Amino acid sequence: MSSVNLRTVYAFAREMHSKNANIGPIQYGTAGFRTLHDRLEYVMYRMGLLATLRSRSFSGSAIGVMITASHNPESDNGVKLIDPMGEMLEKSWEDIATDLVNVSDDDLEAEVTKIVKCQEIDMNANANVYIGWDTRYHSPVLSRAVMNGVIALKGNMKEYGIVTTPMLHYFVYSHNVKGAYGVPTEAGYINKLVTAFKQLRGDNYENGNYKNHLLFDGANGVGSLKMLAFNRKLEGALQCVVCNSNGKINYECGADFVKTNQKPPTGLPIAPANTRCVSVDGDADRVVYFFIDEDGKFHLLDGDRIATLIASYLMKLVSECGVKLNLGIVQTAYANGASTDYIKNELNVNVACTPTGVKHLHHKAIEYDIGVYFEANGHGTVVFNQQTKDLISKTLNSDDSTDDQKQASNDLILAIDIINETVGDAISDMLLVETILHSKGWDLKDWLATYDDLPNLQQKVKVKDRNVFETTDAKRVCVKPEGMQDQINMLVKKYKRGRAFVRPSGTEDVVRVYAEAADAEDVKCLAAEISMLVYDMANGVGERPVIPQQKL
Ligand SMILES: CC(=O)N[C@H]1[C@@H](OP(=O)(O)O)O[C@H](CO)[C@@H](O)[C@@H]1O
Numbered sequence: 365m366s367s368v369n370l371r372t373v374y375a376f377a378r379e380m381h382s383k384n385a386n387i388g389p390i391q392y393g394t395a396g397f398r399t400l401h402d403r404l405e406y407v408m409y410r411m412g413l414l415a416t417l418r419s420r421s422f423s424g425s426a427i428g429v430m431i432t433a434s435h436n437p438e439s440d441n442g443v444k445l446i447d448p449m450g451e452m453l454e455k456s457w458e459d460i461a462t463d464l465v466n467v468s469d470d471d472l473e474a475e476v477t478k479i480v481k482c483q484e485i486d487m488n489a490n491a492n493v494y495i496g497w498d499t500r501y502h503s504p505v506l507s508r509a510v511m512n513g514v515i516a517l518k519g520n521m522k523e524y525g526i527v528t529t530p531m532l533h534y535f536v537y538s539h540n541v542k543g544a545y546g547v548p549t550e551a552g553y554i555n556k557l558v559t560a561f562k563q564l565r566g567d568n569y570e571n572g573n574y575k576n577h578l579l580f581d582g583a584n585g586v587g588s589l590k591m592l593a594f595n596r597k598l599e600g601a602l603q604c605v606v607c608n609s610n611g612k613i614n615y616e617c618g619a620d621f622v623k624t625n626q627k628p629p630t631g632l633p634i635a636p637a638n639t640r641c642v643s644v645d646g647d648a649d650r651v652v653y654f655f656i657d658e659d660g661k662f663h664l665l666d667g668d669r670i671a672t673l674i675a676s677y678l679m680k681l682v683s684e685c686g687v688k689l690n691l692g693i694v695q696t697a698y699a700n701g702a703s704t705d706y707i708k709n710e711l712n713v714n715v716a717c718t719p720t721g722v723k724h725l726h727h728k729a730i731e732y733d734i735g736v737y738f739e740a741n742g743h744g745t746v747v748f749n750q751q752t753k754d755l756i757s758k759t760l761n762s763d764d765s766t767d768d769q770k771q772a773s774n775d776l777i778l779a780i781d782i783i784n785e786t787v788g789d790a791i792s793d794m795l796l797v798e799t800i801l802h803s804k805g806w807d808l809k810d811w812l813a814t815y816d817d818l819p820n821l822q823q824k825v826k827v828k829d830r831n832v833f834e835t836t837d838a839k840r841v842c843v844k845p846e847g848m849q850d851q852i853n854m855l856v857k858k859y860k861r862g863r864a865f866v867r868p869s870g871t872e873d874v875v876r877v878y879a880e881a882a883d884a885e886d887v888k889c890l891a892a893e894i895s896m897l898v899y900d901m902a903n904g905v906g907e908r909p910v911i912p913q914q915k916l
């Protein structure tokens with residue numbers, strides 16, 4: 365370590381940290397570090413250092429550094445680290461990351477030395493860091509800071525440039541498993557997904573109510589650029605019109621805008637009623653579908669819908685294969701109650717609930733042979749364990765299998781190839797949904813008819829200190845402040861099919877309130893009552909501000 369003088373390698377990063385010292389500590393949360401872009405240079409430098417150390421701790425396995433602020437406004441940026449198997453950074457290293465970012469410039473070298481010692485890192489081991497970024501104009505500058513961190517610790521790096529978050533997860537994983545998952549390049553990734561998609565689709569691009577045409581809202585982010593690249597390879601097998609490809613990122617468009625406002629994005633061309641539309645977010649790891657019917661009514665098909673559609677399709681193929689596999693769906697408390705009922709009562713599938721944040725869902729999903737996990741906001745994927753894949757391959761190759769069993773196992777293998785198992789991937793999820801709708805001969809109305817969502821609302825309440833709220837049981841029960849949950853229970857009881865919960869956001873300085881009930885007017889009352897309760901419990905009863913109503 366003595367040969368590496370961190371403080372002289374990147375003097376500018378020191379400046380930035382000192383300048384930002386008054387802003388207070390920042391935390392590696394559910395979405396890594398995320399804040400205004402001009403506060404992040406020293407954070408990026410230090411994440412370059414950390415990724416290099418993390419890689420050395422795995423004897424040189426690639427570690428990813430993704431520079432993005434996902435669905436946040438253009439002025440924000442952020443950074444997330446990707447672990448060797450393409451998953452999110454392990455929890456204990458999130459805490460190490462937080463400590464490393466918050467030490468003063470003078471203590472930086474000592475903090476790095478401490479990590480090396482505590483984690484028993486061999487500083488002579490190889491280190492490989494893969495770096496990618498979204499389309500924000502400040503991302504290239506921030507990527508230089510990450511690179512300087514890697515250089516400071518004499519690591520190797522590969523710049524992937526502008527990529528979606530799930531692409532970088534795929535690159536890291538496929539590199540570390542020596543190509544067994546795919547070729548770790550953009551061409552390799554697109555080729556893998558498109559080849560499987562085309563094979564499943566066959567020569568007939570349309571089927572029943574399914575039409576080969578959709579509008580794609582790229583949130584003015586990286587998703588639109590990559591979708592154009594997919595289109596070149598799809599060669600008409602999917603007629604996907606890419607919109608919102610060169611404006612301000614996430615501005616009045618994208619999956620988060622569509623989901624939270626329950627309205628279409630701006631920037632789409634005028635299209636016939638019932639046209640299939642899809643929105644992804646700024647870094648293309650979330651996806652939702654929507655359409656406007658002949659009466660001008662907007663209909664959303666969110667992550668809950670996608671999970672149920674995928675699960676029903678996979679279950680059918682598994683049963684046609686004649687194999688026994690344990691499939692489960694993982695949701696969060698934000699899942700619509702009607703979707704949970706549908707999973708339990710109609711699909712007869714196991715359903716689990718975890719805290720918000722995809723890493724929690726992912727960890728639960730890998731407990732199943734096939735784990736389908738989605739947040740209501742459209743972030744999710746499917747994971748298959750190795751025994752499941754082996755069993756399906758065995759069915760395909762066995763002389764004892766019938767033609768139908770072979771066909772189903774072949775389709776399952778192709779479906780697995782379309783799926784990016786490392787993390788939620790908007791384009792991969794969309795290609796899978798398109799495959800399923802095509803195979804069922806469904807339009808979006810057919811899909812919507814599977815169950816009726818309960819009316820629901822999500823609100824944000826700004827309080828003095830959001831951390832006075834503590835929750836348990838997958839964030840559904842509020843244990844602090846004392847008495848809060850009893851009062852929520854009393855309010856919820858007043859409304860038919862009422863359900864509500866509150867939790868401090870992990871990514872914004874607000875308390876989130878979620879409410880649902882059988883009646884749309886009841887939901888408004890319930891959400892308002894709970895929001896006022898949150899405000900009073902946090903700030904004391906007094907003059908309340910006007911609470912902005914936000915539809916989900
Ligand atoms: C209600 C909601 O959508 N919450 C989002 C949001 O987390 P919060 O902790 O609620 O701010 O951002 C997370 C990271 O993108 C995402 O995983 C999560 O689903």
Ligand SMILES: [Mg+2]
Nearest residue numbers: 434645647649
């Ligand atoms: Mg995102």
